[in-house]
Amino acid sequence: MRTHRISAALALTAAIVLTASACGGGDSGGGSNSSPKTLTYWASNQGSSLENDKQVLEPELKKFEQQTGIKVNLEVIPWSDLLNRILAATASGQGPDVLNIGNTWSASLQATGALLPFDQATFDKIGGKDRFLESAIASAGAKGKDPAAVPLYSMAYGLYYNKKLFQAAGIANPPATWEELVQDGKKLTSGDKYGIAIEGGNVSENVHNVFTLGMQHGTGFFDASGKPTFDSPEAVAAVKQYVDFIANDKIAAPGNAEYAANQSVTDFATGKAAMLMWQSAGANLKSHGMNPDDYGVVPVPAPAGATGDKATTSMVAGINMAVFKNTKNLDGALNFVKFMTSDEEQKTLNGTYGSLPSVKAAQSDAAFSTPELQTLAGVLQKSAAPLPQVPTESQFETLIGTAVKNLLASAAAGKPVTEATVKDELSKAQQQMPAS
Amino acid sequence: MSEKVIDRQTVGKEAAPKGAAPARRRLRDKFGRSALPYLLLLPALLAELLIHLVPMVTGIVMAFKQLTQFFIRDWGSAPWSGFDNFKVALEFDAPVGKALLHSFWVTCGFTVLSVGLSWLIGVTASIFTQDAFRGRGLLRAAFMLPYALPVFAAVITWSFMFQRDTGLINHVLHDQLHLTSDKPFWLIGDNSFWALLTVSVWKSWPFAFLTLTAGLQNIPRELYEAAALDGAGVWQQIRRITLPSLRPVNLVLVLVLFLWTFNDFNTPFVLFGKSAPQAADLISIHIYQSSFITWNFGQGSAMSVLLLLFLLLVTAVYLFATNRRRGEAE
Numbered sequence: 001m002r003t004h005r006i007s008a009a010l011a012l013t014a015a016i017v018l019t020a021s022a023c024g025g026g027d028s029g030g031g032s033n034s035s036p037k038t039l040t041y042w043a044s045n046q047g048s049s050l051e052n053d054k055q056v057l058e059p060e061l062k063k064f065e066q067q068t069g070i071k072v073n074l075e076v077i078p079w080s081d082l083l084n085r086i087l088a089a090t091a092s093g094q095g096p097d098v099l100n101i102g103n104t105w106s107a108s109l110q111a112t113g114a115l116l117p118f119d120q121a122t123f124d125k126i127g128g129k130d131r132f133l134e135s136a137i138a139s140a141g142a143k144g145k146d147p148a149a150v151p152l153y154s155m156a157y158g159l160y161y162n163k164k165l166f167q168a169a170g171i172a173n174p175p176a177t178w179e180e181l182v183q184d185g186k187k188l189t190s191g192d193k194y195g196i197a198i199e200g201g202n203v204s205e206n207v208h209n210v211f212t213l214g215m216q217h218g219t220g221f222f223d224a225s226g227k228p229t230f231d232s233p234e235a236v237a238a239v240k241q242y243v244d245f246i247a248n249d250k251i252a253a254p255g256n257a258e259y260a261a262n263q264s265v266t267d268f269a270t271g272k273a274a275m276l277m278w279q280s281a282g283a284n285l286k287s288h289g290m291n292p293d294d295y296g297v298v299p300v301p302a303p304a305g306a307t308g309d310k311a312t313t314s315m316v317a318g319i320n321m322a323v324f325k326n327t328k329n330l331d332g333a334l335n336f337v338k339f340m341t342s343d344e345e346q347k348t349l350n351g352t353y354g355s356l357p358s359v360k361a362a363q364s365d366a367a368f369s370t371p372e373l374q375t376l377a378g379v380l381q382k383s384a385a386p387l388p389q390v391p392t393e394s395q396f397e398t399l400i401g402t403a404v405k406n407l408l409a410s411a412a413a414g415k416p417v418t419e420a421t422v423k424d425e426l427s428k429a430q431q432q433m434p435a436s
Numbered sequence: 437m438s439e440k441v442i443d444r445q446t447v448g449k450e451a452a453p454k455g456a457a458p459a460r461r462r463l464r465d466k467f468g469r470s471a472l473p474y475l476l477l478l479p480a481l482l483a484e485l486l487i488h489l490v491p492m493v494t495g496i497v498m499a500f501k502q503l504t505q506f507f508i509r510d511w512g513s514a515p516w517s518g519f520d521n522f523k524v525a526l527e528f529d530a531p532v533g534k535a536l537l538h539s540f541w542v543t544c545g546f547t548v549l550s551v552g553l554s555w556l557i558g559v560t561a562s563i564f565t566q567d568a569f570r571g572r573g574l575l576r577a578a579f580m581l582p583y584a585l586p587v588f589a590a591v592i593t594w595s596f597m598f599q600r601d602t603g604l605i606n607h608v609l610h611d612q613l614h615l616t617s618d619k620p621f622w623l624i625g626d627n628s629f630w631a632l633l634t635v636s637v638w639k640s641w642p643f644a645f646l647t648l649t650a651g652l653q654n655i656p657r658e659l660y661e662a663a664a665l666d667g668a669g670v671w672q673q674i675r676r677i678t679l680p681s682l683r684p685v686n687l688v689l690v691l692v693l694f695l696w697t698f699n700d701f702n703t704p705f706v707l708f709g710k711s712a713p714q715a716a717d718l719i720s721i722h723i724y725q726s727s728f729i730t731w732n733f734g735q736g737s738a739m740s741v742l743l744l745l746f747l748l749l750v751t752a753v754y755l756f757a758t759n760r761r762r763g764e765a766e
Contacts, residue, residue: 080710084728091508108731112505201624203711255601258624260709391505395730402711409624409713431531434504434732 031116031323031330039332040073042085044100044319046153046353048287050076056352064339070332083394089324090114097327098336101149103139103320104387104397110141110148111391116323116330117146126150126338136358139316139386149320150341151358153350155279156379157208157314158297158372165193165274174298178241181275181301185251188274195251197273198242200408201260203401206242208315208387209277210404213238215312215385216303221396222388230400230430231423239404240422247411257405257412268295279317282372283354297375299383314379316386318358356380392433399429492744499741503734514734521738532726536739538714539722543698546629546718550636551693557637558644559682563674566652576649583642591706594635598622598707623708628716635703640696644689651685652678687758694754695747719743 041061047053053076061072075096077085083105089095090112101109109115116122118140123129129137136151159181161174169188175181185195199205214221219234229235245252253273256264262284268276269288277300278284282292300313321340323333339345346362356377357363363377387393403425411417498511499521507514527533561579565572582590597604599622606619622631659677668676701720704712710729712721723743727736 087505087508087728087731091511093509108505112509114509201709253601254621258600258621394505395732398711398725398729405624405711406714409621413621413625428531428535432535432730434730434735 031325031327033329033331035328036332037069038071038073039098039329039336040075040096041336042096042099043074043076044082044102045076045078046319046355050078056349060345060348064336067339068332068335070329070335072336093326095324097329097333098321098323100152101320101322103151103316103318105394106140106148106320107142107389107391108394109322110145114325115148116325117148118150119146122334125334126341131359131361133358133360133380135316135380135384135386136318139318139389140320142389142391149322150337151318152321152340153319153353153355154358154380155317155355156376156384157212157277157279157300157317158376158379159300160268160276160278160281160295160297162268162271162274162295164294165271174296175301176298177304178301182249182251185249185275189251192272194253194273196245196275197264197267198245198252198256198277199259199262199264200246200257201405203398203405206404207397207401208317210239210242210400211315211387212300212312213241215309216306218310220388221400222390226390228392228396228430228433231426235426236419236423239407239426240417240419242404243407243411243417243422246408247417254412257408280354280376282370292370292372297372299375299379302383309385311383312385313383316380316384318355395433399432403429495737496741498734498737501734503737505731508733517734521734522742524735525739525742532735536722539717539719542629542715542717543719546633546636547694547697549633550640550697551690553637554641554644554693555690557641558648561645562648562652563678565649579645580642582638583646587639587702588706590639591635591703595623595707598631624713626715628708628713632704632707632716635707636697636700639703640693644693647685647689648682651682655681691751691754695751698747
């Protein structure tokens with residue numbers, strides 16, 4: 001009884017001391033190999049549900065366990081929670097060993113210093129840097145620094161169009177420029193059918209699309225020194241062009257302004273909208289009963305004759321895999337990253353999720369030779385740019401995405417959206433950026 | 437906040453005298469006259485310290501730091517920023533302060549309307565179900581339904597109903613009753629305020645109803661009988677007997693509803709997601725966004741501290757005013 005109480009007291013004291021040191025410990029949390037038999041893995045939600053993800057991943061984790069004897073405890077985390085969970089793990093030091101991050105957060109999370117940098121030696125342990133797509137590596141951390149993660153699943157935006165509706169409207173080819181897209185969109189809009197569907201209530205979708213438009217207009221929303229330039233004339237033009245789908249061109253339904261749960265994909269799949277800009281929508285469209293022969297995929301339009309950055313048609317979308325610096329199983333964690341980015345696993349996992357492999361060797365697999373994925377792979381190789389890899393990226397995403405959401409809401413309610421209103425909203429977003 | 441107020445009262449009234457009574461003499465010799473009550477209070481005090489004070493102090497310290505993602509891993513090392521966070525929050529000409537002030541006014545209006553309506557519906561319903569009639573139990577149980585439902589499930593259902601194109605609300609208003617010329621938006625734009633208010637009142641009036649029903653049961657029936665004999669009508673009975681007798685209940689009820697509604701996070705978060713429309717930008721969501729979405733934890737903490745000070749002030753003024761009035765009445 002007595003020893004019991006003493007050990008309980010000791011445990012409590014230890015817990016308090018541990019918590020205290022975790023709060024103020026600074027760099028004490030380096031990686032070690034003190035617990036080599038298990039790993040905790042936080043996976044992002046890639047499939048149709050969290051359960052579906054478990055079904056996809058569990059057999060692969062079993063394979064890894066058979067090969068290495070390391071048991072992987074899997075937790076699938078919905079996107080809405082992921083960033084906050086990672087922040088909490090960072091602040092407390094009590095995180096998983098290996099985790100998925102949205103690749104656009106790379107530089108922001110890199111700045112916290114909680115993720116293991118992938119330097120030359122670390123890359124060698126997982127099979128080398130050259131195996132990965134360059135554009136995907138570029139979205140894994142700030143320029144000039146060792147990446148904070150490695151790419152796992154890659155995606156890119158394409159323009160999906162409904163072949164039957166195009167035919168019925170007498171349009172022979174999908175649009176290649178924005179002028180064509182708007183013209184076609186007007187032809188395709190009548191009654192409650194619209195030319196294009198957008199996900200206006202979804203902050204991330206908004207920012208991805210206006211980023212691409214921004215690049216085409218000549219701005220990446222940040223200047224060379226990393227300072228935000230949200231209300232530059234180029235940015236205003238880009239955002240206005242997007243909002244005009246509802247405001248002036250009227251080729252998107254006003255109701256799209258409140259879409260935030262993939263309703264635009266449903267609208268496209270059910271023929272309520274003839275076009276959709278989306279990343280790897282194939283699996284999703286199929287689940288809504290749309291046959292792959294019914295739609296075509298081309299790159300998102302760019303200005304006629306554009307070259308270089310101005311020919312950007314997509315952000316580099318995808319999921320990266322990172323290792324927490326203070327893992328208790330460093331070798332095992334890297335081993336697991338090596339396993340998940342191996343050619344074979346890349347084929348299996350990306351094949352299931354409808355995304356693209358982020359290692360070059362796996363891309364030639366037959367599973368990725370559908371017209372849709374061929375187009376998207378081409379976009380990723382030729383005309384995709386990563387979102388600004390600056391530490392304040394996550395703030396940029398929220399503030400600009402929200403600004404666009406507000407503007408779309410005004411447009412949908414029939415309020416005039418002019419260059420001045422757009423600039424006003426963007427200036428407000430810029431001034432809310434914390435000083436860095 | 438509100439739980440704390442209640443905690444303190446129960447602790448003060450019950451814990452100390454109960455334990456002190458039986459073994460008083462022996463312990464008095466040992467600890468001196470006044471040690472025991474404090475000793476008995478100690479566990480509660482410790483719990484209070486751990487659960488409320490430590491996080492609160494942590495939050496206040498953070499408010500004076502320049503805490504962004506660069507320091508989250510070791511927030512103790514974040515540089516001190518003095519009153520900068522507060523200055524930014526209170527600079528009402530600049531965007532951050534302007535947005536905070538805007539969300540403050542939105543919250544004030546929202547709270548007054550929500551508490552007022554919840555109270556009004558609650559008091560009406562409790563008076564009408566006071567007299568026994570067939571099906572009263574069932575009706576009362578039905579009234580309690582919103583209170584029993586998990587907030588998330590309830591609010592998500594509301595958000596489906598408020599959808600512009602497919603929602604039930606517009607279907608009834610526009611398609612069936614032809615009250616509106618066009619289908620209005622409820623979850624974006626200016627109407628979002630009314631959508632939020634509707635859900636909030638729906639969610640909180642059953643609590644008012646429950647509390648007031650309990651209060652009504654304590655009013656002696658004889659008062660009404662005597663009043664009826666003297667010729668007082670229903671309205672007079674309500675004004676002269678019911679409402680004055682309910683005053684102590686109302687004092688607590690209104691305060692608790694005020695604090696809950698002012699701080700409500702779940703309803704707007706589930707209804708609108710991480711970025712609420714401007715018209716419904718409640719202060720709790722606004723602070724959440726400043727801290728967790730834009731990763732400016734110092735700024736968010738400063739805003740929280742300001743909110744805490746405001747709520748403390750309101751509570752103090754409210755308690756002072758109502759206590760004095762009660763004193764005058766006695």
